[in-house]
Amino acid sequence: MQIHITAGSPQSIYRQISDQIRRLVAADKLNVGDAVPSVRQLAKDLVINPNTVAKSYAELVRDGVLESQQGRGYFVARRKNIYTKAERLRRLDEALDQAVGEAITLDFTPEEISERLQMRLEKLLPQAHGTK
Amino acid sequence: MLGELVISAQGLTRYFGRKVVVHDMDLSIPRGSVTGLLGLNGAGKTTTLRMLLGFLEPTRGACQIFGCDSQSLTPEDRARIGYTVEGHFLYGWMTVRQSQEFQRQTFPNLNVGLFTETVRRFGIDPAQKNRTLSRGQRAGVSLALTLATEPELLILDDPALGLDPVSRRALNETLLDFCDGGQRSILLSSHLLDDVERVADRVAVMVHGRLLVHTTVDDFRARVAAWSLDLPPASRAIESIPGLVQARSLGGRTVVTVADPDQETAAAIARLSNSEPERLSVTFEDAVIAYLSRSRDSQSFLAHTGA
Numbered sequence: 001m002q003i004h005i006t007a008g009s010p011q012s013i014y015r016q017i018s019d020q021i022r023r024l025v026a027a028d029k030l031n032v033g034d035a036v037p038s039v040r041q042l043a044k045d046l047v048i049n050p051n052t053v054a055k056s057y058a059e060l061v062r063d064g065v066l067e068s069q070q071g072r073g074y075f076v077a078r079r080k081n082i083y084t085k086a087e088r089l090r091r092l093d094e095a096l097d098q099a100v101g102e103a104i105t106l107d108f109t110p111e112e113i114s115e116r117l118q119m120r121l122e123k124l125l126p127q128a129h130g131t132k
Numbered sequence: 133m134l135g136e137l138v139i140s141a142q143g144l145t146r147y148f149g150r151k152v153v154v155h156d157m158d159l160s161i162p163r164g165s166v167t168g169l170l171g172l173n174g175a176g177k178t179t180t181l182r183m184l185l186g187f188l189e190p191t192r193g194a195c196q197i198f199g200c201d202s203q204s205l206t207p208e209d210r211a212r213i214g215y216t217v218e219g220h221f222l223y224g225w226m227t228v229r230q231s232q233e234f235q236r237q238t239f240p241n242l243n244v245g246l247f248t249e250t251v252r253r254f255g256i257d258p259a260q261k262n263r264t265l266s267r268g269q270r271a272g273v274s275l276a277l278t279l280a281t282e283p284e285l286l287i288l289d290d291p292a293l294g295l296d297p298v299s300r301r302a303l304n305e306t307l308l309d310f311c312d313g314g315q316r317s318i319l320l321s322s323h324l325l326d327d328v329e330r331v332a333d334r335v336a337v338m339v340h341g342r343l344l345v346h347t348t349v350d351d352f353r354a355r356v357a358a359w360s361l362d363l364p365p366a367s368r369a370i371e372s373i374p375g376l377v378q379a380r381s382l383g384g385r386t387v388v389t390v391a392d393p394d395q396e397t398a399a400a401i402a403r404l405s406n407s408e409p410e411r412l413s414v415t416f417e418d419a420v421i422a423y424l425s426r427s428r429d430s431q432s433f434l435a436h437t438g439a
Contacts (some may be wrong), residue, residue: 007326010413014352028147047304049166050312051333122225 001029001036007047015058022083023061025076025092036066040113062086136163138285138317139184143193146179153179155341161334164314166307167213168328168349169321171338172424177321180338181289184319185215197285211239214283216274216291224263226254230275232280239281252278253302268299275303276378279310286310288320299323304331329416337423344423349416356419357393359411361386361405378422387412389422405413 014028022029024105039057039087059075060066062085067077083091096111101112139161146154156178159166169265170399182188184195186202194428200209222231236242251258252274256265263353265273270362271291278286286307286407292300304327310316320326328335337345343351356377363386370379370388374397378389380408390397 007329008417010415010417012350012412012416013329014350046330047301047308048330049308049333052349123242 003042003046005048014052014056014059017046017053020055021060022065025079028078031077032046032076035072036074036076038073051118133413135314137161137196137199137437138163138295139197139319140166140199141184141193141195141439144180144190144195145185145192146188147191153341154183154190157189157343159195159336159346161317161319161345162192165309165334166311166318166332167334168332169319169336169338170323170420170424171321175338175424176341177338178271178289179319181215181287181319183225185213185287199368204418211281211344212284213287214281214285215289216271216278217289220271222262222270224261226262227258228260228262228265229258230264231273231277232258235277241282243280243282244284247276249282250279250306253306254299254300259293266296266299268295272299272302273276275306277429279306284316286316288318290321290323292322292324301326303327307331325417325420335420337420339424353414353416353419355392356389356414356422357397358414358418358422359389359401359405360389360390360410360412361376362407362409363404367404369404373397373404378425389414389418 001021003017003020005013007013009016011019018081021030021036030036036057037045039050041051042089044055046053057066061068061077064073064077068074100113108116137160139159140208141157141159143156144159145159146228152179157180160290164322169177169180183190183195186197186205189203197205197213198209200206205213223234226234232242232244232247236244248258251272254269254276256269256272260269262273271293273286275291292303295303307318307320308331311318320332332349332422333344334348336343360382361370364384365388370376370386373390374386375393376388377391377393380387390401
């Protein structure tokens with residue numbers, strides 16, 4: 001598991017860790033039951049205060065990404081919801097903002113943009129549209 | 133809420149002549165924490181540390197270490213405190229190993245293994261003469277001598293001053309190792325905000341002798357926000373923004389940094405801006421610098437609500 005953190009970033013260090021672990025899980029680079037480094041080990045590897053790692057892990061446990069097994073450490077939890085509803089919305093908005101921003105600078109109309117988006121959705125998620 | 137305190141101060145004040153250098157400082161540092169003491173040169177950091185260590189008498193107020201008044205620390209109390217001073221004094225003619233032996237005359241229980249491990253981390257051969265060491269290596273030896281006495285509390289006055297990136301990393305690793313286990317505490321002054329963000333879990337910010345902020349690193353970040361306003365620079369109107377910490381002009385707009393923003397703050401900002409204000413993200417450094425650039429007379433918005 002490779003995690004990189006940067007001090008002096010607009011994102012706090014604990015959030016950088018949480019986000020990267022979430023991403024690794026979402027991308028199947030970490031699978032259910034995989035162990036993540038102990039708080040002490042990760043703090044040592046990243047040269048950061050262990051409380052920062054502990055805070056990040058506590059958040060990931062609360063959100064069901066990791067589970068703590070007494071005396072054995074932290075493991076990737078059976079997938080429920082990796083992100084909270086609010087977080088999923090935030091991420092969706094972030095992704096859309098970027099795509100829409102790009103589309104606008106390319107001089108497309110709102111109708112053209114939504115039509116293209118619709119086409120992509122139908123291609124990528126055919127089952128969701130077949131039930132309509 | 134804070135658990136056991138290793139350092140505390142109440143109304144701590146120190147004058148030099150008619151000049152107040154530390155003004156009415158209250159401080160509570162819990163065991164197991166790493167606290168970064170931040171402030172510009174002359175803000176009163178060194179004076180504060182010297183009073184805590186009992187080297188300087190307060191004009192008013194008091195401070196304690198391990199619950200014992202700093203002015204009446206016993207040799208046994210002192211043996212539980214490690215500190216390094218600016219400049220890292222070492223005898224140039226001694227080797228690193230001889231410096232260790234010299235320290236052992238004062239501290240018979242010196243942990244030689246820990247000393248050796250720490251100097252190695254700074255890339256130092258113990259057979260080297262002190263005078264051949266780089267600045268970063270001198271800092272390493274000085275820190276190693278202090279750590280090897282196995283104190284419970286480390287008080288470091290600007291340990292990272294003038295260190296190269298490799299020595300800085302060695303310093304950070306050494307400090308975190310020292311605290312491993314959660315029973316030992318560190319109070320260090322520093323100007324290296326990125327390192328403080330990594331290593332510290334609490335920050336104390338001093339401006340002109342006053343302690344303006346004393347809280348956890350994450351809390352500190354979370355409570356400072358910034359907006360870019362469509363408003364000509366130097367407009368007096370911004371002073372009406374509740375919680376304003378700092379305002380500066382950037383590309384014809386006004387950037388304001390605000391502590392503890394609420395709906396009222398957002399409303400005031402929206403009212404002042406000629407077009408929609410833009411919310412900016414705040415780094416730890418932004419938050420610290422906003423505080424350090426404040427004027428002498430401004431009041432704190434965070435000091436009395438620290439976590």
